[in-house]
Amino acid sequence: xxxxxxxxxxxxxxxxxxxxxxxxxxxxxxxxxxxxxxxxxxxxxxxxxxxxxxxxxxxxxxxxxxxxxxxxxxxxxxxxxxxxxxxxxxxxxxxxxxxxxxxxxxxxxxxxxxxxxxxxxxxxxxxxxxxxxxxxxxxxxxxxxxxxxxxxxxxxxxxxxxxxxxxxxxxxxxxxxxxxxxxxxxxxxxxxxxxxxx
Amino acid sequence: xxxxxxxxxxxxxxxxxxxxxxxxxxxxxxxxxxxxxxxxxxxxxxxxxxxxxxxxxxxxxxxxxxxxxxxxxxxxxxxxxxxxxxxxxxxxxxxxxxxxxxxxxxxxxxxxxxxxxxxxxxxxxxxxxxxxxxxxxxxxxxxxxxxxxxxxxxxxxxxxxxxxxxxxxxxxxxxxxxxxxxxxxxxxxxxxxxxxxxxxxxxxxxxxxxxxxxxxxxxxxxxxxxxxxxxxxxxxxxxxxxxxxxxxxxxxxxxxxxxxxxxxxxxxxxxxxxxxxxxxxxxxxxxxxxxxxxxxxxxxxxxxxxxxxxxxxxxxxxxxxxxxxxxxxxxxxxxxxxxxxxxxxxxxxxxxxxxxxxxxxxxxxxxxxxxxxxxxxxxxxxxxxxxxxxxxxxxxxxxxxxxxxxxxxxxxxxxxxxxxxxxxxxxxxxxxxxxxxxxxxxxxxxxxxxxxxxxxxxxxxxxxxxxxxxxxxxxxxxxxxxxxxxxxxxxxxxxxxxxxxxxxxxxxxxxxxxxxxxxxxxxxxxxxxxxxxxxxxxxxxxxxxxxxxxxxxxxxxxxxxxxxxxxxxxxxxxxxxxxxxxxxxxxxxxxxxxxxxxxxxxxxxxxxxxxxxxxxxxxxxxxxxxxxxxxxxxxxxxxxxxxxxxxxxxxxxxxx
Numbered sequence: 072x073x074x075x076x077x078x079x080x081x082x083x084x085x086x087x088x089x090x091x092x093x094x095x096x097x098x099x100x101x102x103x104x105x106x107x108x109x110x111x112x113x114x115x116x117x118x119x120x121x122x123x124x125x126x127x128x129x130x131x132x133x134x135x136x137x138x139x140x141x142x143x144x145x146x147x148x149x150x151x152x153x154x155x156x157x158x159x160x161x162x163x164x165x166x167x168x169x170x171x172x173x174x175x176x177x178x179x180x181x182x183x184x185x186x187x188x189x190x191x192x193x194x195x196x197x198x199x200x201x202x203x204x205x206x207x208x209x210x211x212x213x214x215x216x217x218x219x220x221x222x223x224x225x226x227x228x229x230x231x232x233x234x235x236x237x238x239x240x241x242x243x244x245x246x247x248x249x250x251x252x253x254x255x256x257x258x259x260x261x262x263x264x265x266x267x268x269x
Numbered sequence: 270x271x272x273x274x275x276x277x278x279x280x281x282x283x284x285x286x287x288x289x290x291x292x293x294x295x296x297x298x299x300x301x302x303x304x305x306x307x308x309x310x311x312x313x314x315x316x317x318x319x320x321x322x323x324x325x326x327x328x329x330x331x332x333x334x335x336x337x338x339x340x341x342x343x344x345x346x347x348x349x350x351x352x353x354x355x356x357x358x359x360x361x362x363x364x365x366x367x368x369x370x371x372x373x374x375x376x377x378x379x380x381x382x383x384x385x386x387x388x389x390x391x392x393x394x395x396x397x398x399x400x401x402x403x404x405x406x407x408x409x410x411x412x413x414x415x416x417x418x419x420x421x422x423x424x425x426x427x428x429x430x431x432x433x434x435x436x437x438x439x440x441x442x443x444x445x446x447x448x449x450x451x452x453x454x455x456x457x458x459x460x461x462x463x464x465x466x467x468x469x470x471x472x473x474x475x476x477x478x479x480x481x482x483x484x485x486x487x488x489x490x491x492x493x494x495x496x497x498x499x500x501x502x503x504x505x506x507x508x509x510x511x512x513x514x515x516x517x518x519x520x521x522x523x524x525x526x527x528x529x530x531x532x533x534x535x536x537x538x539x540x541x542x543x544x545x546x547x548x549x550x551x552x553x554x555x556x557x558x559x560x561x562x563x564x565x566x567x568x569x570x571x572x573x574x575x576x577x578x579x580x581x582x583x584x585x586x587x588x589x590x591x592x593x594x595x596x597x598x599x600x601x602x603x604x605x606x607x608x609x610x611x612x613x614x615x616x617x618x619x620x621x622x623x624x625x626x627x628x629x630x631x632x633x634x635x636x637x638x639x640x641x642x643x644x645x646x647x648x649x650x651x652x653x654x655x656x657x658x659x660x661x662x663x664x665x666x667x668x669x670x671x672x673x674x675x676x677x678x679x680x681x682x683x684x685x686x687x688x689x690x691x692x693x694x695x696x697x698x699x700x701x702x703x704x705x706x707x708x709x710x711x712x713x714x715x716x717x718x719x720x721x722x723x724x725x726x727x728x729x730x731x732x733x734x735x736x737x738x739x740x741x742x743x744x745x746x747x748x749x750x751x752x753x754x755x756x757x758x759x760x761x762x763x764x765x766x767x768x769x770x771x772x773x774x775x776x777x778x779x780x781x782x783x784x785x786x787x788x789x790x791x792x793x794x795x796x797x798x799x800x801x802x803x804x805x806x807x808x809x810x811x812x813x814x815x816x817x818x819x820x821x822x823x824x825x826x827x828x829x830x831x832x833x834x835x836x837x838x839x840x841x842x843x844x845x846x847x848x849x850x851x852x853x854x855x856x857x858x859x860x861x862x863x864x865x866x867x868x869x870x871x872x873x874x875x876x877x878x879x880x881x882x883x884x885x886x887x888x889x890x891x892x893x894x895x896x897x898x899x900x901x902x903x904x905x906x907x908x909x910x911x912x913x914x915x916x917x918x919x920x921x922x923x924x925x
Binding site for chain 2: 113129130133134137211212
């Protein structure tokens with residue numbers, strides 16, 4: 072009777088490993104925006120962590136003042152205070168669900184994680200939009216109709232800079248965890264269907 | 270004469286005159302091998318294989334080229350002022366050119382030598398000597414700047430320098446002009462040369478970590494002229510060999526009077542022994558000397574200058590086993606030790622042969638007391654034949670310098686016959702000769718003074734260029750000529766003009782040092798006393814008639830850029846901090862009427878320009894290095910009011 076609602080060991084192992092990996096994401100860069108221009112053959116890099124900005128932040132800020140973009144300051148982002156805890160909670164949730172092994176818990180976790188992913192991406196896009204559009208009207212360089220919103224993912228040319236935005240290692244772990252979670256959910260859903268027939 | 274006969278005679282005469290001119294040797298002026306262009310071509314965006322550090326001679330600077338392309342990367346100011354880089358003009362660098370004679374804005378930089386570890390260039394520093402006001406400099410190979418200059422006391426012209434021992438324990442500085450030792454007793458008749466003039470050989474120690482110089486001790490010698498030297502290595506490590514001319518001890522018309530003796534000398538010094546005697550306290554402290562010791566601090570971005578007043582001297586004649594003279598024909602210039610350390614090559618400028626001495630034989634002769642019957646001013650003279658490995662016969666005319674490759678060959682430059690000659694050190698056989706254009710002085714094989722020469726390239730540094738390049742009036746460039754020496758025959762690949770007069774040079778594989786080149790100075794490690802700590806800290810302060818402007822630069826503005834309340838005759842110091850932390854982003858600074866130069870301030874650095882306004886009015890200042898798209902906007906104004914004016918001291922950038 073009990074077995075009907077329990078997750079198979081493989082899926083539990085996947086959940087626990089994903090949970091541990093998610094905890095590591097707290098300390099890893101999640102997203103990376105690479106910039107290059109004729110004057111920067113070596114490239115500039117902005118790394119977004121759960122709790123900070125890293126890479127060539129000062130140099131990028133120095134360049135952004137020409138187009139009137141606001142200075143990137145870690146203090147301006149409430150996310151950097153909240154995100155490490157949220158990721159921590161999700162990591163623990165993965166581990167707890169893995170240990171408890173209840174199928175219902177798995178479904179709830181999947182829904183919550185999906186929501187988290189969507190909200191995070193929307194939030195990220197909103198920031199990119201705001202920085203790309205909220206420009207100082209007294210900026211030295213004004214190009215009519217030009218906005219400087221970097222792409223959420225992929226490549227975009229912004230004046231002399233090519234901007235390439237991709238997940239960093241932490242982002243890839245996040246995505247992999249989501250995919251594995253979906254795989255577990257799908258597997259469990261089929262097992263549950265078999266139980267229902269018998 | 271019939272017309273037919275007439276024509277025949279004409280034809281005969283023409284034939285004769287043509288065959289005469291055919292007898293004349295062809296000038297090989299453009300004889301380069303077919304694919305020379307390919308072998309020296311470094312495509313745009315790609316790197317050279319070697320760094321070539323080349324002395325600038327009378328320019329007082331050191332230049333940095335790439336090999337095999339011959340492209341010039343940088344000119345590093347050492348002993349001469351350089352307004353481009355504010356060397357000797359900024360308040361921070363002025364102390365570097367101070368001497369016991371005060372500020373000396375020029376010198377004659379002769380030789381460059383690498384710092385060595387175990388007989389190989391370690392890529393930490395380059396050493397350079399000045400031939401006029403005797404000094405020694407150390408150039409840092411992370412910042413590519415002169416980090417230290419020390420003056421050499423008791424010395425006439427520091428020509429025989431800056432050659433170093435196998436692990437750069439010491440850099441040698443020896444006088445080209447023997448003079449009476451420093452102090453008031455130097456007021457003697459010049460004709461009393463033989464009694465009163467002395468040579469001094471300085472052993473300047475180098476701190477293994479910091480590179481800091483210290484004149485450990487000096488050896489006092491008879492009044493010889495020391496020309497060049499080479500430290501022993503491998504089997505001869507612990508010895509030093511110096512060429513001496515003017516063994517006649519002439520004091521006038523040296524051209525004739527110092528060219529009389531058939532043989533002058535190579536002086537062999539057991540420097541390990543000298544070090545022992547020095548450490549045992551056998552030297553005499555001389556306290557009437559005055560010499561400058563100047564150091565540049567990378568963290569305060571400023572130089573310090575101090576005068577030292579003491580040096581320890583050991584007289585070689587007081588010791589039995591310190592110094593030995595080896596006769597060497599005739600007015601030797603270069604004395605060069607081969608990679609194994611066994612052979613010492615003397616190049617007599619006026620000699621018709623090249624003697625090669627054997628270290629082993631020298632040691633045996635010393636042990637057996639195989640000396641000439643008479644000492645030379647108290648120094649034993651080893652018999653020529655007892656020290657000799659052999660002679661290279663008919664090598665050329667006017668041998669000057671010898672370098673070595675990795676295959677047991679030597680390459681000697683010949684000034685008079687204008688050629689480089691390759692010969693085998695062991696067999697003393699001439700293998701090849703190639704003309705140079707014209708009158709080669711120094712030559713350099715990549716790593717040719719080390720224990721394991723890199724070989725591959727040889728560069729001849731020529732004194733005369735005449736018709737080699739487009740003419741530029743009476744004053745023509747000196748030039749370098751690159752040869753490929755990897756085959757049996759030397760192949761000329763490239764000519765390139767040089768800065769000043771190149772004497773000696775060094776080449777180091779790019780891979781050994783390129784990654785250590787500094788990109789920026791860390792602004793947080795900047796301890797300059799007048800640093801502006803960010804734009805918020807930019808300000809103007811007055812103390813009497815001294816005004817200090819704490820200014821910052823970042824693309825594309827100077828802060829402050831409006832300054833009022835300056836009075837005519839004020840001493841204004843612009844302390845400019847470049848707060849950029851981005852590679853290749855220097856800013857410049859210049860102000861109208863300043864009686865010095867521009868400043869070029871590297872990212873993270875603070876530099877100071879002194880300005881004394883001589884009239885009332887508005888003075889623009891601006892960034893001199895095209896830094897960004899809005900570089901032209903990177904400027905500001907100073908308002909100068911009359912003396913005693915009550916215009917308030919104000920400064921700002923942007924609308925207040």
